[in-house]
Amino acid sequence: MPKNGEGMQNGACLVLKTARDAGVRVCFANPGTTEMPFVGALDMVPGVRAVLGLFEGVCTGAADGYGRMAGTPAMTLLHLGPGHANGIANLHNARRARTPILNIVGDHTRAHLKYDSPLTSDIESLARPVSVWYRSVATEADLARDTAEAIQATMGAQRGVATLVLPVDLQSVSVDATLQGVVPKIPAPTFDRQRVAKIAELLGSKKPAVLLMGDRALSERGQRAAARIAAVTGAVCLSETFPARTERGAGLPDIDRLPYFPEPAREALAGRQVVLAGALAPVTYFGYEGISSELAPPESIALLAAPGEAADQALEAVADCLGATQETAATGAELWNIEPGQLTPQAIGRILSNALPENAIVSVEGGTCGYPFVTASARARRHTVLTNTGGAIGQGLPVALGAAVACPERRVFALQSDGSAQYTIQSLWTMARERLPVVILIASNRRYAILQTELTRGGLPTDAPNSRLLTELTDPAIDWMSLSRGYGVPAERATTTLQLVQALERALAYREGPCLIEMCLP
Amino acid sequence: MPKNGEGMQNGACLVLKTARDAGVRVCFANPGTTEMPFVGALDMVPGVRAVLGLFEGVCTGAADGYGRMAGTPAMTLLHLGPGHANGIANLHNARRARTPILNIVGDHTRAHLKYDSPLTSDIESLARPVSVWYRSVATEADLARDTAEAIQATMGAQRGVATLVLPVDLQSVSVDATLQGVVPKIPAPTFDRQRVAKIAELLGSKKPAVLLMGDRALSERGQRAAARIAAVTGAVCLSETFPARTERGAGLPDIDRLPYFPEPAREALAGRQVVLAGALAPVTYFGYEGISSELAPPESIALLAAPGEAADQALEAVADCLGATQETAATGAELWNIEPGQLTPQAIGRILSNALPENAIVSVEGGTCGYPFVTASARARRHTVLTNTGGAIGQGLPVALGAAVACPERRVFALQSDGSAQYTIQSLWTMARERLPVVILIASNRRYAILQTELTRGGLPTDAPNSRLLTELTDPAIDWMSLSRGYGVPAERATTTLQLVQALERALAYREGPCLIEMCLP
Incomplete structure (x- = not known):
């Protein structure tokens, strides 16, 4: 067994060096027996920080x-098919966000697989639906190349989750000490100049238009270019409903989101030319009886740049074609006036907007406070918003955790509904252990409000016994103070606007680790 | 929209009636938007109890x-691919246990699927690895038949998880009110008389033999037959290492488990004829360098009954062939003498064995206390033990929950390691809500002890920084008192044997709901 990565090395060391040399700096891990050589390698190869999650969904x-936030992949370390399965929901979200992730899954030693022992499972079938790239390393000669190709896939045109399965015997196998990692080749994103000319012509016609923006179009650069286009064409800039990452706040154009429910979403696009800049063609989130899934007729949609392409540069090229040199007015920083009273979702959005320090990051999950916050935050200080891209619940807390690891100099907030917080509640412990000063804001209404809305939309009663039982989070209500402290996170409760303002002041003054504020809603 | 199940009905009502009429009594649910008609149906069709889990792994x-415990399937209700994915780990365990489960997954309305909206995913790819049967209902005419076939599959020869995907439009579609459910045909398990004769001959030769028992062989009937065989042949009776369900305690033969680690497991089988009665051919749990995966040479193994077959009846037939009328001595009830002192795994096993009331159920997960308990409990009062069959962590608490729902008249204990408890910790809330008097015993050693053992086995240090970080659950230690109360479960802590004895007395006197005892180990 090699003692360090500089002398003799094992397969796990080679994988780890390859990843490290390609820029991987963090491993979010929940390992088991089949990952022990990799755990050992984390102590032999310096340069990759190990972070333990108590549940795999926290890691992914x-x-x-x-x-x-980093733009480069973190690595996971998960335990065979079932451990990986616990991470699938958040990998689904990551796939929809096109987030680069090097998803490492340990497996049985190759010779053992045929015996179908208890933990044997079809990892490929489980991983393919969430992976843009999948491979189980076949021989020791493939270790470095497969790792490099996986990283290429995370950052390449498809961009997303690359799942690399490492049989444990290939983690512990001794390989030539002089073997170095293979350097992945990451292509720079490009855009199509012919589409640029066509879109400039379309928009130049002054037909009412919407620029539907996602992915790189929502970078500062993309937004500024879109604002230049809007200034000369009158086009409306809209963000896709659940963007992976948006820059927001003072100094940037106020770009609203396409609404979630189909009726207002259709209205926002009705009669307009829709130009896709880093966004997919807009469809309803769910299928509803009597409502078309397409939010705009296909003939009204034109593609400027697909997700993964350089939508920001494409927008700049369109703006240049149009001779658009001035942006629409950027928003200035402005504080909301907070009325005393009971907390409401609107008040929470405004209070949080006021409290955001420069360069904050806000991870938003949950319908109750998500929309009111985004509505309120256009004039907040400059910040970044991360949303739930794939609809798999339990994304907000771990995304806040990962953002805080990526950006230690920025303040991270998790604006989180109480129901969705429960799916990956173990995130609190890792935040406490890593001393990440995340401010966790739990919107506590003790129900799955979205489901009660959907029952009503479907003409079903919300007060029938089983419907109540399955959509209310009462009897008992979760005691967030106790739960949070159980994981080592100090907590307090706010019921009024004034209490929340003060609680946020205390939270911002506290930098030693996470803290939680339960925001009690009626 | 139909108002009740007796007049006009929708597709969800028809599915639910079919399941109810086939004996399904409980639905463990974590629904989303695409399951709302099914939730509505639970209020229209009486006879199926809805139980909410805050996380899908709790439900599965x-x-x-x-x-x-019931021998008949419960139903789940999960939300599309990602919601289902959160339930996969425990479905993996259920597959290995061959537990009948009707796994209902909602999906988008059929016409919406092609639009690849955020929650669209390849449910089939995710579900197949854990399902003995899979189907997405194609038309309304298939609803009742597909449900009946799914239930047949859960209880048939393959026995296990049947995944039935219900597009939401087929849940809400109006169907003929006179349509009744289809009655599933459940074949009775059988066994092979030719194998019986061959095994009787083998065992009659008095060659040293092991009866390796699993599945139905571990029922009372199977154990008594095995004990008759042992009495005349001298064969050793061993349980598979992780049986789905074993009857144990006073009045039954003392059947030990095949050890977990390969060296003692090989020793237990060495030089013996191995007869499989409801168990698979014994293999190592993981593959280890230099150790064969096969724990016994193939030529020494003979099959009496495969899992799913009537191993209990087959054993009786063998005993009859051998003219074996007397059992080996059954164990008598006997209490351990408990020494005062710090808690140890051995002491915990003995104290719990003493405390078990007649007909208790013990769900065991975790290496620290699992083995010492089973070693100690042969002379406890008659009880049932449920173990982690598939190695996917996070199984113990929800299995205890489900067992308590199935058997309200029996007392349920969850003997659970602290690390594995975290994967489905939300189980506590459902136990509290359903007033299930489960006694939750957390073996708190604040580490993944099994991984430290495996590091050592692999020649790796356990005290290197990242190895410690990834195998120790300290900094912060979880505050189990707070965490438990956060979910509405009263909790206390025991550090000494006397404290645990007294805590168990209080727990047994408390019948209003669950309670938790943190058993602090050094």
Whole structure:
């Protein structure tokens, strides 16, 4: 067994060196027996920080948050098919966000697989639906190349989750000490100049238009270019409903989101030319009886840049074609006036907007406070918003965790509904252990409000016994103070606007680790 | 929209009636938007109890525990691919346990699927690895038949998880009110008389033999037959290492488990004829360098009954062939003498064995206390033990929950390691809500002890910084008192044997709901 990465080395060391040399700096891990050589390698190869999650969904969600902020992949370390399965929901979100993640899954030693022992499972079938790239390393000669190709896939045109399965015997196998990692080749994103000319012509016609923006279009550069286009064409800039990452606040154009429910979303696009800049063609989130899934007719949609392409540069090229040199007015920083009274979602959005320090990051999950916050925050100080891209619940807390690891100099907030917080509640412990000063804001209404809304939309009663039982989080209500302290996170409760303002002041003054504020809603 | 199940009905009502009429009594649910018509149906069709889990792994694990005890399937209700994915780990365990589960997954309305909206995913790819049967209902005419076939699959020869995907439009579609459910045909398990004759001959030769028992062989009937065989042949009776369900305690033969680690397991089988009665051919749990995966040479193994077959009846037939009328001596009830002192795993096993009331159920997860308990409990009062069959962590608490729902008249204990408890910790809330008097015993050693053992086995240091970080659950230690109360479960702590004895007395006197005892180990 090699004692360090500089002398003799094992397969795990080679994988780790390859990843480290390609820029991987963090491993969000929940390892088991088949990953022990890799755990050992983390002590032999310096340069990759190991972060333990008590549940795999914490690890994959944290890798998503990290990748969105860092732009480079974090690594996970998961335990065979079932351990990986616990991470699938947040990998689904990461796939929708096109977040680079190097998803490492240990497996049985190759010779053992045929015996179908208890933990044997079809990892490929489980991983393919969430991976842009999948491979189980076949021989020791493939270790470095497969790792490099996986990293290329995370950052390449498809961009997303690359799942690399490492049989444990290939982690512990001795390989030539002089073997170095293979350097992945990451192509720079490009855009299509012919589409630029066509879109400039379309928009130049002054037909009412919407620029539907996602991915790189929502970078500062993309937004500024879109604002130049809007200034000369009158086009409306809209963000896709659940963007992976948006820059927001003072100094940037006020770009609203396409609404979630189909009726207002259709209205926002009705009669307009829709130009896709880093966004997919807009469809309803769910299928509803009597409502078309397409939010705009296909003939009204034109593609400027697909997700993964250089939508920001494409927008600049369109603006240049149009001779657009001035942006629409950027928003200035402005504080909301907070009325005393009971907390409401609107008040929470405004209070949080006021409290955001420069360069904050806000991870938003949950319908109750998510929309009111984004509505309120256009004039907040400059910040970054991360949303739940794939609808798999339990994304907000781990994404905040990963963002805080990626950006230690920025203040991170998790604006989180109480129901969705429960799916990856173990995130609190890792935040406490890593001393990440995340401010966790739990919107506590003790129900799955979205489901009660959907029952009503479907003409079903919300007060029938089983419907109540399955959509209310009462009897008992979760005691967030106790739960939070159980994981080592100090907590307090706010019921009024004044209490929340003061609690946020205390939270911002506290920098030693996470803290939680339960925001009690009626 | 139909107002009740007796007049006009929708597709969800028809599915639910079919399941109810086939004996399904409980639905462990974590629904989302695409399951709302099904939630509505639970209020229209009486006879199926809805139980909410805050996380899908709680639901699938509870269905596993329920099915093991009831012998009939519980139903789950999960939200598309990502919601289902959160339940995969415990479905993996259920597959290994061959537990009947009707796994219902909602999906988008059929016409919406092609638009690849955020929650769209390849449910089939995710579900196949854990399902003995999979189907997405294609038309309304298939609803009742597909449900009946799914239930047949859960209880048939393959026995296990049947995944039935219900597009939301087929849940809400109006169907003929006179349509009744289809009645599933459940074949009775059988065994092979030719194998019986061959095994009787083998065992009659008095060659040293092991009866390796699993599945139905571990029922009372199977154990008594095995004990008759042992009495005349001298064969050793061993349980597979992780049986789905075993009857144990006073009045039954003392059947030990095949050890977990390969060296003692090989020793237990060395030089013996191995007869498989409801167990698979014994292999190592993981593959280890230089150790064969096969724990016994193939030529020494003979099959009496495969899992799913009537191993209990087959054993009786062998005993009859051998003219074996007397059992080996059954164990008598006997209490351990408990020495005062610090808690140890051995002491915990003995104290719990003493405390078990007649007909208790013990769900065991975790290496620290699992083995010492089973070693100690042969002379406890008659009880049932449920273990982690598939190695996917986070199984113990939800299985205890499901067992308590299935058997309200029996007292349920969850003997659970602290690390594995965290994967489905939300189980506590559902136990509290359902007033299930489960006694939760957390073996708190604040580490993944099994991984430290495996590091040592692999020649790796356990005290290197990252190895410690990834195998120790300290900094902060979880505050189990707070965490438990956060979910509405009263908790206390025991550090000494006397404290644990007294805490168990209080726990047994408390019948209003669950309670938790943190058992602090050094």
